[in-house]
Amino acid sequence: MADPFWMTWWIWMAGALALGILEIVLPGFIFLGFAIGAAGTGLLLLIPGLAPSLPVLMLIFAVLSLVAWLALRKTFAHPHGQVKTFEHDIND
Numbered sequence: 854m855a856d857p858f859w860m861t862w863w864i865w866m867a868g869a870l871a872l873g874i875l876e877i878v879l880p881g882f883i884f885l886g887f888a889i890g891a892a893g894t895g896l897l898l899l900i901p902g903l904a905p906s907l908p909v910l911m912l913i914f915a916v917l918s919l920v921a922w923l924a925l926r927k928t929f930a931h932p933h934g935q936v937k938t939f940e941h942d943i944n945d
Contacts, residue, residue: 859907865895882925889925890918 858864872888894914
């Protein structure tokens with residue numbers, strides 16, 4: 854019997870690639886966190902003998918995505934309390 858499609862590692866990697874491309878079109882580090890989570894899930898499925906159920910796989914994906922999003926937010930955020938201000942108008 855063939856594995857369900859969610860147990861195939863390359864499906865997760867293709868999803869990660871699609872989410873990465875979507876991040877380029879709609880920037881904001883939202884889809885990039887999901888892309889990193891999908892890539893991590895795909896890499897975990899490469900481990901021989903690992904066959905989690907669908908709910909466990911979704912939990913792994915959610916946790917990896919959340920951790921990636923928090924790391925991206927911490928890495929690329931403005932320093933606390935800093936507001937971007939403009940001294941001149943580009944129309945002047």
